[in-house]
Amino acid sequence: MNQTNTTKGYTLIELTVVVFLIGVMLAVSIPRFRYSLITDNLKSTTRRIVGLIKGLRNEAIREQKIYLLHFDIGSNQLWIDSDATTKEEREMAQEKAFHLPSDVQIMDVWTKGKGKRVDGEVAIRFSKKGYVEQTVIHLGADDGREFTLLLNPFL
Numbered sequence: 601m602n603q604t605n606t607t608k609g610y611t612l613i614e615l616t617v618v619v620f621l622i623g624v625m626l627a628v629s630i631p632r633f634r635y636s637l638i639t640d641n642l643k644s645t646t647r648r649i650v651g652l653i654k655g656l657r658n659e660a661i662r663e664q665k666i667y668l669l670h671f672d673i674g675s676n677q678l679w680i681d682s683d684a685t686t687k688e689e690r691e692m693a694q695e696k697a698f699h700l701p702s703d704v705q706i707m708d709v710w711t712k713g714k715g716k717r718v719d720g721e722v723a724i725r726f727s728k729k730g731y732v733e734q735t736v737i738h739l740g741a742d743d744g745r746e747f748t749l750l751l752n753p754f755l
Contacts, residue, residue, distance in 0.1 A: 642703075642704050642745055645739065650749065652680075652698075657732065660730055661729065665683070666726065667682050667725075667726040668680065668682065671706055671724070678698050678700075679697035703743075704739060704740070705740050707739065710735065710736040713733070724751065731754065733753065734751065736749070736751075737749040
């Protein structure tokens with residue numbers, strides 16, 4: 601008797617290779633896909649500014665120096681200097697300023713005693729003891745969302 605094998609299918613090796621290739625493609629594509637969906641410039645900028653403020657406060661206490669956090673509302677940038685920096689160092693700090701993403705704006709900055717500023721430059725002072733002027737910073741995104749950062753003198 602002559603038997604012919606009429607069953608068709610894939611071998612275990614072929615199936616293993618296909619599953620492996622699908623796994624590699626998913627491992628490469630999902631992190632990028634997730635990053636593009638989850639990334640929110642307003643939230644990440646807000647977190648970065650909060651971290652900068654906390655770090656600057658700690659630096660002022662540790663170094664026993666007065667620091668200034670400058671916001672240039674019109675050009676959407678911020679930078680740091682201290683009261684002991686020279687004019688050249690201030691200019692260098694301003695050139696190396698952190699530029700906010702294009703879809704995030706500094707809407708206004710309110711400081712106690714100086715009021716609300718919607719344009720120009722505002723400097724927030726951090727004392728040697730880590731105290732900061734009471735300040736409210738409004739950040740906004742192109743889609744209409746807003747975040748408010750509140751700085752209290754003793755926190």
